[in-house]
Amino acid sequence: MAAARAERRERPGAYTVELLRKSGLLGGSGEFRVHELAITESIVESVTQRLPDARVVCVRLAIGRLSGVSVPSVEFCFGPATEDTGLAGARLVVDEPAGRMRCRACAAEFASDDLFAVCDCGSMDVDVIAGQELLIRAVEVRGHV
Ligand SMILES: [Zn+2]
Numbered sequence: 001m002a003a004a005r006a007e008r009r010e011r012p013g014a015y016t017v018e019l020l021r022k023s024g025l026l027g028g029s030g031e032f033r034v035h036e037l038a039i040t041e042s043i044v045e046s047v048t049q050r051l052p053d054a055r056v057v058c059v060r061l062a063i064g065r066l067s068g069v070s071v072p073s074v075e076f077c078f079g080p081a082t083e084d085t086g087l088a089g090a091r092l093v094v095d096e097p098a099g100r101m102r103c104r105a106c107a108a109e110f111a112s113d114d115l116f117a118v119c120d121c122g123s124m125d126v127d128v129i130a131g132q133e134l135l136i137r138a139v140e141v142r143g144h145v
Pocket of ligand 1: 104122
């Protein structure tokens with residue numbers, strides 16, 4: 001655990017939210033769940049790398065209900081993760097997009113916040129079309145230092 005953290009610090013940016021999302025690690029199926037502290041740290045890293053001199057006052061995230069990420073945990077980790085960064089004291093706003101599925105059998109679309117989704121036609125062969133996102137939607141800054 002400590003070794004993994006040290007390695008990540010040596011290679012800033014190697015562990016971005018975008019990468020996590022693309023890799024499918026945040027797919028919500030639970031077989032490989034990244035801890036919320038690591039997610040929160042990668043969000044903070046992502047913002048500080050793109051806005052190194054900014055004083056951030058608000059960060060708005062989208063954490064889909066099917067993302068497998070616990071919003072209360074991210075909210076809990078945000079304060080400690082932002083200490084001694086440009087995000088210290090920033091407000092965190094989290095949108096939680098609902099899950100949405102499309103049935104491959106009958107093409108119907110329906111809402112579901114459960115990965116165990118069954119279409120009205122009886123098929124479980126469904127694609128998730130919304131609700132798995134983990135995105136930084138907006139960053140509000142108070143001018144550059
Ligand atoms: Zn169907």
